[in-house]
Amino acid sequence: GCQVVVSGVDTVHIYGAAAKFGLSSQVLCDSGFVQFTDSTISNDLVTGRKWKFGDGTESSDLNPSHFYKKTGNYPIQLIVNTARGCSDTASIQFPISIVNSPKIDIVGDSSGCIPSTASFSGVITVADTSQLSWNWDFGNGLGSSIQNPTGIVYGTAGTYSVKLITVNSSGCADTTLKVFQALPVPVVEAGADLTACLNSPVQLQASGATTYQWTQNSSLSCTNCAGPLAIPQQTTRYYVLGTNEVGCSKTDSVLVRVQQPQKLSASAGDTICVGSVLQLNASGTDRYNW
Secondary structure (H helix, E strand, O other): OOOOOOOOOOOOOOOOEEOOEEEOOOEEEOOEEEEEEEOOEEOOOEEEEEEEOOOOOEEOOOOOEEEEOOOEEEOOEEEEEEOOOOEEEEEOOOOEEEEOOOEEEEEEOOEEEOOEEEOEEEEEEEOOOOOOEEEEEOOOOOEEOOOOOOOEEEOOOEEEEEEEEEEOOOOOEEEEEEEEEEEOOOOOEOOOOEEEEOOOOEEOOOEOOOEEEEOOOOOEOOOOOOOOEEOOOOOEEEEEEEEOOOOOEEEEEEEEEEEOOOOOEEOOOOOOOOOOOOOOOEEOOOOOOO
16 A cells, blocks of 8 residues: 655647638628638647538538528538547638528610600519619619619610619629610701792692691691692791601791782873983882883
8 A cells, every 4th residue: 555656757748629610701692602611720630520501411521612502591610520539619600691682673764755864763573671772874874873763864866775783781783774765856847938929829848757747727738748738828837747757756847928919009100301200100019020
């Protein structure tokens, strides 16, 4: 039962591992791959590792890549084991989030005759409770950051691509397009102003459109033709509405001045001496030819 103290030098070895890892993305939109990187610090040989991806799947690879196909929050764990039986577990502070992208559409005007003023609305087609930002490009050099912009002017005929990008608070986005047609207006000409004698027909001639509609007037031979005959009883301005093949219209007018019948009179006859001068006078018209 005796005890003897023995003095000497010995070494105590402390082994262990500190599990650590990194990942390529914390937030993904709709679905996608996340790359994981093992950065464990250990003074012992790591003989095993287990990744838990939060969706019921696992991996023992050193630096695995995992595909998340459903939206949700996924906590991640890495468990490492060493040759001498040491073990450690690492987790991320915040889970990986797979977030739905917003789903949007554009409703509003599709066409208009220039100068056309259009209105559009951004419509959420799938419910989204997060805050959304709106970024419009109307294709005419103008844009907007509100959901339902109005008063967008297209002054030049052509086809315009209207684009809307909507981003939610997680940075997920959706882009949608709509075509707007700015339609040309016809260059309608009713013709030069005319002068006619009373009860004398004059030919009117409109041009520049596909169809024509003259303002109703009983002195016209037709009101839905390009060239009606007009027999006005007094000076009259005629209006015509011309419409082109895309349905855009413009109005022009022509003035027909009516010369009423004239009563011509001349000064009475007279007798004069040879070499004398007599003033002749005529009245009742605009021009005279003696």
